[in-house]
Amino acid sequence: MSTASHSKAAVAFIKDEPRTDWHDETLWFVREKRDKAAHGVAEWEQLREWASQIKEHTLSNLDKYLTAFEEKAIANGITVHWAADGKEHNEIILEIIRKNSIQRIVKSKSMLTEECGLNEYLHGKGIEVVDTDLGERIVQFRDEPPSHIVLPAIHLKKEDVSETFHRHLGTEKGNNDPQYLTEAARQHLRSKFIESDLAITGVNFAVAETGGFVVCTNEGNADMGAHAAAVHIACMGFEKMIPKAEHLSVYLRLLARSATGQPITTYSSHFHKPRKGQQVHVVIVDNGRSKQLGRPDFRNSLKCIRCAACFNTCPVYRRSGGHSYHTAVAGPIGSILTPNIDMKANADLPFASTLCGSCSNVCPVKIDIHQQLWKWRQVIAAEGYVSAGKKTGMKGMAFVLSRPALYRFSGKAARWFMQVFPFLFRSKKMNPWYRQREMPKPPAQSFRDWYKKNKTA
Amino acid sequence: MSVREKILAAIAANKPALTDLPVVDLQQVTNYEEPVAKFISTLESIGGKVYELQAIQQLEQQILQEKEEGLFVLDTFAGMEDSFSAWPATDMEPIHKAYIKGSIGVAENGAVWISESQMVNRLLPFVCQHLVLVLEKDKIVSTMHHAYRQVNTFEEGFGVFIAGPSKTADIEQSLVIGAHGARSMTLYLLDTK
Numbered sequence: 001m002s003t004a005s006h007s008k009a010a011v012a013f014i015k016d017e018p019r020t021d022w023h024d025e026t027l028w029f030v031r032e033k034r035d036k037a038a039h040g041v042a043e044w045e046q047l048r049e050w051a052s053q054i055k056e057h058t059l060s061n062l063d064k065y066l067t068a069f070e071e072k073a074i075a076n077g078i079t080v081h082w083a084a085d086g087k088e089h090n091e092i093i094l095e096i097i098r099k100n101s102i103q104r105i106v107k108s109k110s111m112l113t114e115e116c117g118l119n120e121y122l123h124g125k126g127i128e129v130v131d132t133d134l135g136e137r138i139v140q141f142r143d144e145p146p147s148h149i150v151l152p153a154i155h156l157k158k159e160d161v162s163e164t165f166h167r168h169l170g171t172e173k174g175n176n177d178p179q180y181l182t183e184a185a186r187q188h189l190r191s192k193f194i195e196s197d198l199a200i201t202g203v204n205f206a207v208a209e210t211g212g213f214v215v216c217t218n219e220g221n222a223d224m225g226a227h228a229a230a231v232h233i234a235c236m237g238f239e240k241m242i243p244k245a246e247h248l249s250v251y252l253r254l255l256a257r258s259a260t261g262q263p264i265t266t267y268s269s270h271f272h273k274p275r276k277g278q279q280v281h282v283v284i285v286d287n288g289r290s291k292q293l294g295r296p297d298f299r300n301s302l303k304c305i306r307c308a309a310c311f312n313t314c315p316v317y318r319r320s321g322g323h324s325y326h327t328a329v330a331g332p333i334g335s336i337l338t339p340n341i342d343m344k345a346n347a348d349l350p351f352a353s354t355l356c357g358s359c360s361n362v363c364p365v366k367i368d369i370h371q372q373l374w375k376w377r378q379v380i381a382a383e384g385y386v387s388a389g390k391k392t393g394m395k396g397m398a399f400v401l402s403r404p405a406l407y408r409f410s411g412k413a414a415r416w417f418m419q420v421f422p423f424l425f426r427s428k429k430m431n432p433w434y435r436q437r438e439m440p441k442p443p444a445q446s447f448r449d450w451y452k453k454n455k456t457a
Numbered sequence: 458m459s460v461r462e463k464i465l466a467a468i469a470a471n472k473p474a475l476t477d478l479p480v481v482d483l484q485q486v487t488n489y490e491e492p493v494a495k496f497i498s499t500l501e502s503i504g505g506k507v508y509e510l511q512a513i514q515q516l517e518q519q520i521l522q523e524k525e526e527g528l529f530v531l532d533t534f535a536g537m538e539d540s541f542s543a544w545p546a547t548d549m550e551p552i553h554k555a556y557i558k559g560s561i562g563v564a565e566n567g568a569v570w571i572s573e574s575q576m577v578n579r580l581l582p583f584v585c586q587h588l589v590l591v592l593e594k595d596k597i598v599s600t601m602h603h604a605y606r607q608v609n610t611f612e613e614g615f616g617v618f619i620a621g622p623s624k625t626a627d628i629e630q631s632l633v634i635g636a637h638g639a640r641s642m643t644l645y646l647l648d649t650k
Contacts, residue, residue, distance in 0.1 A: 249604065250481060250602075267620075
């Protein structure tokens with residue numbers, strides 16, 4: 001009884017078949033780049049193991065690391081804030097804006113601020129935020145959420161971007177050249193950076209031993225904002241913590257290779273102390289994370305470094321698009337993170353998977369994503385959040401599968417029906433399975449019968 | 458209880474049993490036989506241009522020439538006047554080219570570490586249209602593990618690993634060089650022998 005449905009949204013997405021194929025192929029291309037980059041590092045599996053163990057250790061001592069980070073950050077001249085949920089996070093930011101009479105705000109990519117709905121919240125208070133990551137700016141113009149945490153506009157074609165920029169930036173109509181369009185965005189956003197009073201960024205890694213944090217971008221937008229504006233607010237979920245600066249080496253080697261197949265992002269910026277005259281704030285957010293930490297089956301999800309390798313490899317994500325997931329973080333990782341925050345609203349997401357396990361295989365911090373998807377299904381069913389149709393179907397299936405004689409009879413009956421009344425099975429109304437698929441020809445006999453006949457003693 | 462205390466208490470109550478922190482052993486990571494060659498090929502593959510340089514004076518000549526041509530060119534080699542660190546963004550924006558020294562290069566990914574004292578103004582390596590870095594050849598290490606053992610990345614207020622020019626592929630995965638940061642990145646490898 002979820003309020004939204006991945007499968008329904010996916011039906012709308014796949015209506016345009018060539019476009020669905022293009023989406024699928026584009027993301028698979030990114031996955032292939034990831035493979036090439038990963039295979040170029042002999043110690044790749046060792047790195048994944050270290051990355052997983054460092055996060056494991058950090059989670060097991062997280063309260064200590066957070067207080068150590070806070071103490072150092074304060075000593076470095078940074079103001080540290082704590083937010084229990086998205087609402088508090090947004091209110092803290094609003095207060096900083098009001099206190100400093102801030103007019104112009106630029107923001108680089110931060111999935112946390114998407115999770116907290118910061119832009120909408122500030123919009124409601126009459127305050128506009130300019131997203132500066134190119135992909136995020138494109139979707140912001142279009143009044144859409146990002147569809148991918150690393151490639152926010154991956155669902156759009158260059159013609160769509162051209163049309164959007166023509167409308168909002170006055171670029172030449174019909175000019176679809178990515179170089180031309182990117183240049184237009186560069187010019188447009190340069191003036192925003194230069195004039196801004198406040199820069200909001202995310203945090204990729206926060207280092208307990210130094211009280212500093214690292215932000216990674218390819219475009220340079222986080223730095224253009226943070227070093228130009230008088231105030232910098234960095235927002236982080238508390239799981240961004242790592243113990244020491246030297247551990248950054250493990251994560252920076254894995255992050256970009258897993259995300260886009262690059263050996264490292266263009267910029268890996270280490271923020272430590274405010275520059276002269278600048279204010280730096282760090283907002284540490286819980287928003288359900290402490291609850292997830294208390295779920296032994298699911299706490300590993302907090303190791304995530306948001307590389308999106310699991311998105312790019314997922315056959316369901318590639319063919320259903322990010323918006324079908326109706327959450328800030330889509331894809332396989334989003335499907336194990338979001339039921340924790342709102343189980344009812346996101347009850348459909350753990351079912352948006354074939355459980356093929358590819359996500360777990362590419363995960364740089366070795367999260368057992370597909371196992372968790374399977375476990376969430378059980379939790380969701382136990383809590384009564386699966387649809388009546390699915391529940392009845394599952395119950396019926398369990399009843400038949402646990403009774404061999406009935407199972408054999410049902411198989412025989414189904415084969416007979418499929419041969420005699422094929423139209424029943426080819427009715428899109430009566431057989432939802434047929435809606436996007438071809439039905440196989442009914443076999444003459446079951447495997448069991450065939451085996452019994454052909455078995456040689 | 459404050460929000461902070463509540464969050465910390467919830468974490469303390471819910472965290473798993475303490476596990477050991479693994480040791481990142483340098484014996485288990487890549488060590489290139491020719492890190493300089495690897496560094497050059499990696500940086501070129503991500504859009505950087507690399508030239509070898511016998512002496513820094515050669516570059517100073519080039520800078521002088523560019524300035525004479527009327528280009529807004531800055532170099533931080535000999536230090537800058539104190540006020541430069543506080544130049545506002547509006548004054549920084551027209552900078553055409555910036556020359557900055559880096560302290561370490563990483564062969565596996567083409568990244569160069571630049572500390573705040575090397576860039577002087579934090580905006581400089583990002584806002585300039587063209588970025589030129591100078592690195593001593595013997596400062597190239599194999600991997601990020603080696604780099605973090607050699608530089609204290611949190612010694613100063615800010616520092617950055619830069620690997621190539623700014624780029625984006627946000628429009629249909631087409632790679633475009635020159636997103637918001639520098640449009641080009643050139644590296645001069647200084648011979649130290």
